[in-house]
Amino acid sequence: MSEESDGSVVWTAFCEVPGLVANPGGEPGRLFENSRYQVVQREFTTGPLGAYVHLTIRNRDGGRQREWGDFQRIKNELVGPDCQAVEIYPPERDVVDIGNYYHLWVFREYRLPIGLATGI
Numbered sequence: 427m428s429e430e431s432d433g434s435v436v437w438t439a440f441c442e443v444p445g446l447v448a449n450p451g452g453e454p455g456r457l458f459e460n461s462r463y464q465v466v467q468r469e470f471t472t473g474p475l476g477a478y479v480h481l482t483i484r485n486r487d488g489g490r491q492r493e494w495g496d497f498q499r500i501k502n503e504l505v506g507p508d509c510q511a512v513e514i515y516p517p518e519r520d521v522v523d524i525g526n527y528y529h530l531w532v533f534r535e536y537r538l539p540i541g542l543a544t545g546i
Contacts, residue, residue, distance in 0.1 A: 435461045437496075440503055455482070458504060462486055462496065467504055477534040479505050484527050492528060505532045512538065 428436040438461040446454045447466055455468040466482040483500060485491065501511045511532040 437461060437499070440465070440500075449482075455480075459486070463500060465500055465504060475533055475536040478536075479509075479532040479534070481505070481511075481530040481532060482527050483530065484525065488526060490526050497528070497530060501530060501532055505534075509534060510537050 430436055440458040440460045443457040443459055445457070447457050448454050449466075449468070453468055455466040458465045458467060462485065464484045464486060468480040468482075470478050470480065481500065481504065483497065497511075497513075501509065505511075509532045511530045513528065513530055
């Protein structure tokens, strides 16, 4: 694979892998891959804050290394640049940490009333 000047793998466009994937609860998702990441996208039309998308993100090499800008780009490319996403750091008793997966919850329309732009 080609490398950037910093040694990272050159970013390629996401392609959908044929077939559906399901989580342990049976919720179907679509699998996308590029040169760096595998992402499972699950769409939910309703929720306490409206429609949202759950992205499960994993490095293609299985490692734990991650870049904030990469996650922003994944959100933009797979859901949209005008959507807001959150990553949760739960109480320790609720932590599930298997397989070096990361999770983003992306809101289609809802905006959390917090952030640097709001001053909170």
